[in-house]
Each structure stands twice: as C-alpha cells, then as structure tokens.
Amino acid sequence: MSKKIWVHAEVADGKIANVTYELLSKAYDLAGEMGDGTEVEATLVGSGLEEEAGHLARFGAKKIYLADDSKLKLYSPVIYAPILADLAAANSPEIYIFGATATGSALGPAVAARLKTGMAAHCVNLLLDERKQLKALVPSFGGKVIGEILCPSKLPQMASVKPGIFVKKDPVPMPKRVEKVDLGVYEKLFDAKGLEAVGVVRRPPEGLPLNEAQVVLCGGYGIGSQENWNTLEKLAHLLGGATASTRPAVDEGWTGEHNMVGTSGQSIRPKVYIGFGISGATHHICGMNESGVVISVNRDEESPIFQVSDFLVQGDVNVILPALLEAVKSEME
Ligand SMILES: Cc1cc2nc3c(=O)[nH]c(=O)nc-3n(C[C@H](O)[C@H](O)[C@H](O)COP(=O)(O)OP(=O)(O)OC[C@H]3O[C@@H](n4cnc5c(N)ncnc54)[C@H](O)[C@@H]3O)c2cc1C
Numbered sequence: 093m094s095k096k097i098w099v100h101a102e103v104a105d106g107k108i109a110n111v112t113y114e115l116l117s118k119a120y121d122l123a124g125e126m127g128d129g130t131e132v133e134a135t136l137v138g139s140g141l142e143e144e145a146g147h148l149a150r151f152g153a154k155k156i157y158l159a160d161d162s163k164l165k166l167y168s169p170v171i172y173a174p175i176l177a178d179l180a181a182a183n184s185p186e187i188y189i190f191g192a193t194a195t196g197s198a199l200g201p202a203v204a205a206r207l208k209t210g211m212a213a214h215c216v217n218l219l220l221d222e223r224k225q226l227k228a229l230v231p232s233f234g235g236k237v238i239g240e241i242l243c244p245s246k247l248p249q250m251a252s253v254k255p256g257i258f259v260k261k262d263p264v265p266m267p268k269r270v271e272k273v274d275l276g277v278y279e280k281l282f283d284a285k286g287l288e289a290v291g292v293v294r295r296p297p298e299g300l301p302l303n304e305a306q307v308v309l310c311g312g313y314g315i316g317s318q319e320n321w322n323t324l325e326k327l328a329h330l331l332g333g334a335t336a337s338t339r340p341a342v343d344e345g346w347t348g349e350h351n352m353v354g355t356s357g358q359s360i361r362p363k364v365y366i367g368f369g370i371s372g373a374t375h376h377i378c379g380m381n382e383s384g385v386v387i388s389v390n391r392d393e394e395s396p397i398f399q400v401s402d403f404l405v406q407g408d409v410n411v412i413l414p415a416l417l418e419a420v421k422s423e424m425e
Contacts, residue, residue, distance in 0.1 A: 094128060094130060094131055095126060095128060096183065097119045097122055097123050097130060097131070097186060098133050098135060098185040098189065099116050099119050099132065099153070099188075099189050100136075100176065100196065101136040101148055102190075102191045102193060102195060103136070103137075103138045103141065103144070103167075106138070106141075106144075108136075108148065109191065110255060110260065111191035111193060111196075111253075111255035111256075112191065113151050113260040114253075114255065114257070114259065114260045115189050115190075115191060116132060116134065116151040117152075117258055117259065118189070118253070119187070120132050120152045120264060122187065122218065122220060125224070126186075127224075130186075131154045132152050132153055133153055133155045133156070133157070134153040134155075134157070135156075135157045135179060136148065136157065136158050136159070137158075137175060138164050139161060139162045139164050140160070140162075140165075141158060142158070145268065145270050146268045149265065149268040149269065150263045150265045150266070151263045151264070152263060152265075152266060153266060154266050154269065155270075156270045157179050157183075158270050158271065158273060159272075159275060160272065161282075163282045164275075166291070167195050167199070167289060168288065168289045169198055169202045171281050171282065172199055172202075173199060173203050173206060174206065174281065175275070177206035177207050179273065180248055181207060185248045186247060187226050187249050187250070187251070188203070188248040188249075188250045189250070189251050189252070189253065190203075190250070190252040190253075191254070192213060192214045192215070192254040193255065197213065197214075197252060200213070200252045201213070203250070204250045207248065208246065209246040209247060209248060209250060210241075210243040210250065211250040211252065212228035212230055212241035212250070212251045212252070213251075213252050214253075214254060214355045214356065215229055215230050215241075215253045215257075217229040218253065225242060225243075225244060226242070226251065227240050227241070228240070228242075228251040229241075231355055231374040231375045236374065237374075238374060254359055255358070256359025256361070257359050299329075299334060300333070301334070302336055302351050303358060303360055305334035305360075305362055306333065306362055306363045307328070307331050307332065307363065307364045307366075308328075308333055308335070308360055308362040308365050308380075308383070309324050309328040309331070309333055309335050309336070309366050309368070310335070310337060310338070310368065311324045311336075311337050311338070311368050312340065312370030312376075313338065313341060313344070313369060313370075313371075314369015314390065314391070314409055315341060315346065315369045315413075316409060318345075318346050320368075321335075321346035323413050323414055323417055324413065327413070327416060327417045327420060330421065330424065331420065334351070335347065336352070336360065336380075337353070338353070338354065338373075339354065339375070339376070353376060353380050354376040354377075354378060354379040355375045355378055355379065356375070359378070360380055360382075360383065362383050362384065363383075363384040364383070364384060365385070365386045366388075366389070367380075367389065368409050368412075368413060369389065369409045370388065370390065370397050371390070371395055371397060372395060372397030372398070372400060385402050385403070386401045386402050387401065387403040387404075389409055389412050389413075390404075390406065391406065391408050391409075393406050
C-alpha cells in the first residue's frame with residue numbers, strides 16, 4: 093500500500109482556509125520526494141462541506157475524508173479530535189500536517205495525544221531526512237538556533253505550520269474522491285454536555301490587514317517608547333502601509349499581538365519591509381524573510397538583522413524616525 097501524507101483542512105466561515113492550500117502544496121512536494129507513489133490526502137470536518145471538498149481535490153488531495161454533520165459546524169476539540177485520531181489510526185498516514193492557527197494549534201496536539209505520537213509545533217520548514225522521514229524545523233533557544241525535530245519511532249509524524257510560511261502553488265487537480273466518515277459512533281459525544289462551541293465572534297480588522305500591505309513598517313524593542321510607536325503608526329499611514337511588531341514591542345504594550353510577525357505571529361511578504369530597532373532573532377526573521385526589499389534601522393552595526401537586509405541604516409531610532417516622518421510629510425505637501 094502506498095504511503096500517505098495527510099493535511100487537515102481548516103475551515104473558516106464555511107470555506108477552506110488558505111493555509112490548507114499552502115500545506116497541500118508543500119505536502120505534494122514532500123510526496124514527490126518520498127517517492128514510491130506516496131499520496132496526498134486531506135481530512136475535513138464541519139457542516140455542508142461537500143462542495144468545498146472539491147477544492148481540496150483540485151489542490152492535489154487524492155482522497156478526502158469528510159466528517160460532515162450540522163452538529164460539527166463549529167469547531168470543538170472534544171468532538172473533532174477523536175474523529176481525526178480514529179481516522180488516522182485506521183488509515184496510518186506517515187505524516188499529518190495541521191495549520192498552526194488558533195484552532196489547528198489546539199486540535200493537532202489533541203489528535204497527537206490520542207495517537208500517542210509527537211507533534212512539532214510552529215515549524216518554519218518541513219524537510220525529509222536521509223531515511224525520508226519528516227525533519228521539522230523549529231526555532232529554539234530564543235530563536236538563536238533552528239532545531240530539527242524528528243519523530244522516528246511513532247506514526248504519524250505530525251507538524252503544524254503557520255499560514256504564510258509555504259507558498260500556495262498552482263493546483264495539481266485530482267478527481268474528487270470523498271470518503272464520508274460514519275459518525276454514528278460519535279453520537280454520545282454529540283450529546284455530551286461540557287465544552288460546547290456556541291458561536292464565533294471575530295474582531296474587526298484595525299486598518300489595512302497586515303498580510304495585504306505592500307509596505308510594512310515594523311517596530312522592535314529598540315523603538316523604545318509609546319511615543320515612537322505612535323510616530324511609526326503615522327508614518328505607516330502616510331505611506332499607505334501597515335505597522336507590524338516583534339514580540340518585545342507587544343510585551344511593552346506599545347501595540348497588540350494582532351500584528352506581531354514571526355513564529356508565534358503572522359508571516360508576511362510585503363514589497364517593502366522597514367524594521368526599526370529589531371535585532372533579527374530567527375523567531376522574527378522566519379515571518380518576514382520572504383519580503384521584497386528589506387530596510388533596517390539599528391544603532392548596532394553588528395546586528396544580525398543587517399544580514400537579511402538590502403539596505404542598512406546604522407543610527408538611532410529616536411533621531412531617524414521623527415526625521416523620516418517630517419521628510420515624508422513635507423514631500424507630500
Ligand atoms: C517560542 C518563542 C516564540 C517567539 N515568537 C516570536 C515571534 O513570533 N515574533 C517575534 O518577533 N519574536 C518572537 N519571539 C521572541 C524572539 O526570540 C526575540 O526575542 C524577538 O524577536 C526580539 O525582538 P526585538 O528584535 O524587537 O528585540 P531585541 O532583540 O531586544 O532587539 C532590539 C534591537 O534594537 C536595537 N536598538 C535599541 N535601541 C535602539 C535605538 N535607539 N535605535 C536603533 N536601534 C536600537 C538594538 O541594537 C537591538 O538590535 C519568540 C520567542 C520564543 C521563545
């Protein structure tokens with residue numbers, strides 16, 4: 093029997109989330125490297141998803157395991173995890189990949205625990221080692237090294253990857269082949285009271301969504317103050333762009349977590365990324381290193397961010413940021 097790489101298809105507002113297509117594209121490449129007719133398959137849980145399953149086939153999923161029921165409309169780990177774990181136990185995929193999203197980050201480990209296997213979370217790349225086993229790359233030790241996570245003695249080898257890390261490629265269409273999951277055995281779980289999802293409330297986006305901005309101004313710990321952060325916001329607004337941040341800028345309370353970039357934040361690919369007071373830790377770099385032109389302002393000439401920058405500005409943010417704002421303002425007058 094040929095080996096299988098599984099991707100769990102995430103659903104948002106009744107549609108397959110983009111991260112799923114990114115993961116399918118990567119899974120397809122890995123399947124090619126594994127050889128021996130390795131197939132890509134997908135799991136899909138929700139309500140009224142028959143049509144959406146067709147999109148997964150168009151993106152290379154040879155088979156889709158579909159658990160579809162009105163009671164599965166809203167994500168609940170209590171019901172989703174046993175369904176997916178039972179499916180994996182019955183079909184033995186070699187690799188099982190989830191999006192490192194809010195739901196995928198909870199669901200993946202819950203499935204892994206049931207299968208008594210391991211899961212590499214928030215990976216920045218997925219490779220195969222010389223034995224064609226999964227080698228998941230995860231920043232470690234504060235982002236100073238990239239750890240290689242292997243799971244050599246348990247199957248499936250599981251991993252989660254954030255949206256935006258892999259590129260959604262042109263689909264490799266497959267005929268739609270859906271296997272409906274028999275949900276009869278889960279009736280008791282459906283009826284059990286306990287953790288129950290009752291609705292979804294989405295926070296409205298503030299300003300231009302980060303992943304759509306062509307110009308991103310990113311502030312790090314070196315920004316130094318709320319006042320400087322506000323200047324960064326004004327500058328981004330004038331340039332028609334968006335602001336992004338590193339973890340310390342969030343921790344300082346200058347901005348919210350919604351626009352953090354990196355392993356625990358978003359992955360972005362703007363045409364222009366300008367970083368102010370950012371050291372260049374791997375946890376951050378892995379979320380912005382696909383940007384077009386990278387310009388960095390840092391007072392330390394040996395800062396690692398300079399190694400991934402096209403233009404380096406060695407200087408003090410306290411001087412450069414207000415001067416830049418004034419220069420852009422006067423240019424626009
Ligand atoms: C599990 C885990 C997940 C993480 N996920 C993320 C993530 O998703 N995103 C993320 O960003 N981080 C993440 N981190 C944190 C990450 O490891 C780094 O600590 C962080 O990216 C460093 O942010 P920074 O560059 O703003 O701060 P610092 O490393 O403190 O760098 C500040 C820089 O500013 C410069 N500077 C200081 N003052 C000035 C000035 N006046 N003018 C000019 N330059 C100045 C300094 O020279 C220095 O280079 C994570 C950490 C862990 C452990």
